[in-house]
Amino acid sequence: MPIDMSTSRAAAATRTTTAPRRTHDDAPDTASRFARLAALPDGPERDALRDELVTAWLPMAHRIAGRFRDRGEAVEDLRQVAALGLVKAVDRYEPERGAFESYAVPTITGEIKRHFRDRMWALRVPRRVQELRNKVRVARRELTENPGTREPSVADIAAHTGLTEDEVSAGLEALESYSTLSLDAELRTGDDGYSLADTLGGPDTSFDVVVDRESARQGLRRLPERERAILYMRFFEDMTQSRIADQLGISQMHVSRLISRSCARVRQEAMDIDRDRDASES
Numbered sequence: 001m002p003i004d005m006s007t008s009r010a011a012a013a014t015r016t017t018t019a020p021r022r023t024h025d026d027a028p029d030t031a032s033r034f035a036r037l038a039a040l041p042d043g044p045e046r047d048a049l050r051d052e053l054v055t056a057w058l059p060m061a062h063r064i065a066g067r068f069r070d071r072g073e074a075v076e077d078l079r080q081v082a083a084l085g086l087v088k089a090v091d092r093y094e095p096e097r098g099a100f101e102s103y104a105v106p107t108i109t110g111e112i113k114r115h116f117r118d119r120m121w122a123l124r125v126p127r128r129v130q131e132l133r134n135k136v137r138v139a140r141r142e143l144t145e146n147p148g149t150r151e152p153s154v155a156d157i158a159a160h161t162g163l164t165e166d167e168v169s170a171g172l173e174a175l176e177s178y179s180t181l182s183l184d185a186e187l188r189t190g191d192d193g194y195s196l197a198d199t200l201g202g203p204d205t206s207f208d209v210v211v212d213r214e215s216a217r218q219g220l221r222r223l224p225e226r227e228r229a230i231l232y233m234r235f236f237e238d239m240t241q242s243r244i245a246d247q248l249g250i251s252q253m254h255v256s257r258l259i260s261r262s263c264a265r266v267r268q269e270a271m272d273i274d275r276d277r278d279a280s281e282s
Contacts, residue, residue: 034095054090058083060104140152157172183200215273222269
């Protein structure tokens with residue numbers, strides 16, 4: 001029986017255009033199983049089918065995790081995060097809304113990105129800075145693809161990404177801030193080595209003096225002129241109570257009482273000011 005070659009070619013073309021195309025080899029045909037899963041009530045049978053679907057799509061999750069290798073996280077940990085995203089995708093997928101792969105890929109990718117955003121930074125930084133870091137990292141990779149290409153400048157990256165130079169600088173700083181150094185980390189300069197802790201300053205007691213002086217300023221201004229003079233001679237000129245008494249023509253005991261009373265009044269006013277400030281801030 002003669003074969004109509006044109007008819008055969010047309011049928012082959014029809015099969016080619018109508019046959020489902022898979023983006024990757026690790027995308028199994030599970031449409032019927034997902035339809036059955038959606039119809040099953042909670043119970044052992046549904047749990048078993050759910051586990052079967054997760055296992056079937058696990059290679060795809062591992063492939064997506066592989067895209068994020070060499071970013072400071074072990075591949076096995078990334079695969080676990082991807083598997084968690086896959087489980088979420090299986091649980092939330094609605095068959096009538098399209099192919100599972102088109103839903104699972106962004107779900108798994110989003111889970112991995114959240115892992116990097118929330119768990120991998122040693123210091124918590126704003127999401128905007130994290131986004132700038134990613135844009136700058138990708139731009140540097142794209143601008144240095146060709147061998148022998150010089151390291152791109154801030155201006156080069158800004159022109160490539162459409163960011164401002166200030167935004168690029170923030171992204172570059174974030175590239176170096178993904179992890180922290182121990183305070184015991186040794187820093188070398190010349191022949192001498194020192195730790196990061198050696199560069200930290202210590203407490204400066206002079207700041208406490210400034211705070212105390214500013215707190216007492218208003219109370220001192222409200223004292224009578226003689227009491228202010230007595231406190232100045234005692235605490236700024238370091239005069240004894242007896243010498244102050246001789247200079248003012250009063251008894252040493254009276255000088256002692258005036259000093260105690262004036263200090264108590266200034267202290268109380270300073271405490272009232274601090275209490276009112278704390279109340280207004282709260």
